[in-house]
Amino acid sequence: MKIIPPSYEILDALDQQGLAVRIEFSGRICYKSEDKIDKDSALPFVSKMAEHGHNSVLEMGVVSLRIRYPEPDMLAELYATQPRYLQIDTQAENTLLVTGSVRAFREMLIFHPGCRLVQGMSAFLAERHPYFFATIIPEGGFQDQPGMIMSKVRLHEIDKLPQPLRLKHRHLAVKFIVNRAVTHEIVRHRPCSFLQESQRYCRYADNKFGGEVTFIKPMFYGDGTPEYRLWHQAMAETEQLYLKLLETSTPQAARTVLPNSCKTELIVYANLQEWRHIFRLRTTKAAEPSMREVMIPLHQELTG
Known part of the structure; x- marks a missing residue:
């Protein structure tokens, strides 16, 4: 049994990488297969995600487009599709700033292939990132x-936008290492994208996990107190039950005995406007204490 403190890591440098690299890094968190990342692994990984429709993984790549359209009715046509998860702002006459994830752009093409702006955006992105669109290009092409x-x-252009636009179009990813009680609350936020370590697929008896379960140290109990000793005993007994079940069960079955104290990794990807909202809710005295334990220092680091 391993006990560690909660932590977080701002993944701002990840946004300096290409879309495929960003998506692979985030997606492999789910299976804890980061050891499979190499210089050639990103494209096969994201191609497989796109082919099999693993859309949540494709939310971890966000792109911004500046579009000048020739006919005014094109904008009304786009809005008539009720675009989901695209941030759309007018920058000048007949000029749009559109930000969205790979998933958002793919789904616009799947559900609204006749929209002219959707056709234009999709053709532009498919030319540069064909592996995301290969299986959904309309018959006859664009x-x-x-x-x-x-x-x-x-990204450097997004950072120079006026503050109201920057808040909506600038995205930031943070990786949390916390207990599952904290992640149960974080994943309620919208609009955000999440990828989380999967107890369904991670087999903690394996060597890559040290053959043990990792727990997050609770902030509620001081070392050596009767309450901490009880918590420690409960975690040790739970680990033994879990490892015993793995002898005859799959990880998805054995995980049913694992508690909220289990360590998990969660990547949260959201625009700065939503991060402001998260901090307003999750750093107050009314917030859950374990949540405040990571959100307060994260907020302080981001705001300087």
Whole structure:
């Protein structure tokens, strides 16, 4: 049995990487298969995710586009599709700033292939990232959109936007190592994207996990107190039950005895506007203490 403190890591440098690298890094958290990452692993990984429709993983790659469209009714046509999970702002006459995840752009093409702006965005992205769109390109290919001008907006450009736009279009990923009680609360936030270590697939009896279960040290009980000793005893007994069940059961069956104190890794990806909302809720005195234990220092680090 291993006991560790909670922690977090700001993954801002990850956004400096290409879409495929970002998505692979985040996706492998679920299976704790980061050891399989190498210089050639990203494209096969994301291609497989796209092919099998593992859409939550594809939310971990966000891209911003600047679009100049020639006909005013194109915008009304786009809004008529009720676009999900795309942040759309007008920057100038007939010019849009659109930010969304790979999943959001893929689903727009799947459900609204006739929309001209969707066709233009999809064609632009598919040319640069074909592995995300190979299985969903419309029969006959994309239609030409004369007069539509599109470009990718780089991260340093997003950071120079006026504050109201930057808050909506700048995304930030944070990896938390916390107990499952904390993650149960974090994943209620919208709009955010989440990927979490899976007890269904992770077999903690394996050597890669040291053959043991890892627990997060509870902030409620001081070392050596009667309460801490009871908690420690409960975790030790639970670990033995879990390992015993693994002798005849799958991880998804054995995990049913694991408690909230289990360590888990969770990547949270959201725009700065939503992070502000998270901090407003999760750093107050009314917030759950274990949540405040990580959210307060994270907020302080991000705000300087």
